[in-house]
């Protein structure tokens with residue numbers, strides 16, 4: 001039996017995608033072999049990676065002056081590659097909205113002068129802080145568009161003038177309409193909302209690819225290397241990219257991002273409405289900044305939380321523990337989580353509350 005998997009990442013994937021992948025696992029098309037076994041330089045594979053890029057461009061309406069890269073090393077490698085490649089004045093502004101934002105900031109601090117522009121650490125990262133201004137000589141301003149652990153997201157973007165805005169979209173890329181042209185660079189590990197782990201998507205504006213500081217970097221850490229080689233500088237994560245392509249096709253079938261956003265808003269509302277009416281469960285993020293993808297909540301009693309996780313798992317609702325750093329409970333409800341999963345979760349929460 002397939003369970004409803006509320007894991008924060010790697011996370012649920014559309015069952016249709018898994019079935020399609022299974023059906024062409026041993027022999028892909030008329031290639032006579034699986035995607036895993038073929039050369040990344042073959043015609044068949046070239047079409048797979050090109051289609052993945054085209055779909056991503058179409059779905060996100062990526063302007064033509066942006067490059068799309070499929071890299072390895074996860075979002076965490078981008079924490080380092082961004083300051084390495086984008087530095088000019090050797091200064092960057094970071095907004096601290098959670099654990100991942102802090103990690104990005106700490107990594108950047110090893111490379112350049114990273115400045116904390118705003119932080120919500122005072123209230124356990126339960127909100128998105130107001131951002132007043134930015135350093136005009138900063139090489140970029142870094143935000144985390146959705147905070148996977150604390151369950152907040154940016155509803156509106158800070159004004160950074162001519163300073164490029166860089167966003168870690170690992171946990172909400174493709175979940176709602178976003179204007180790519182407002183960003184200098186967007187990056188996302190695939191394992192939350194794009195596909196399986198192993199590939200990281202980077203969308204970077206052309207003028208940020210060939211900065212002077214980058215030329216001195218080892219070639220594999222230069223965006224330019226990967227742009228020139230069309231993500232084929234070395235062997236890309238071929239199967240993960242193929243799976244991402246299938247997920248993007250699925251997403252297109254959901255009405256694209258406009259379609260999935262409607263579904264995501266309705267889905268999240270089911271859970272938030274219940275949290276707002278429950279006497280036992282409380283949402284942890286401030287209402288105005290609530291994430292559509294990650295919903296942290298708690299009963300306020302650690303033992304009760306633990307019992308909830310255990311009893312929910314017995315009903316096929318799994319991975320509902322909060323992140324080890326914040327505790328409590330968390331339901332990650334990415335694009336691939338069906339509405340029925342959220343309905344089943346809320347039904348179980350009601351039952352649990354009544355019987356407690």
Ligand SMILES: *Cc1c(COP(=O)(O)O)cnc(C)c1O
Nearest residue numbers: 074075076100148168170171189
């Ligand atoms: C999961 C996550 C990361 C880490 O991604 P890796 O691919 O494991 O390096 C970074 N940022 C955010 C917002 C995340 O949700």
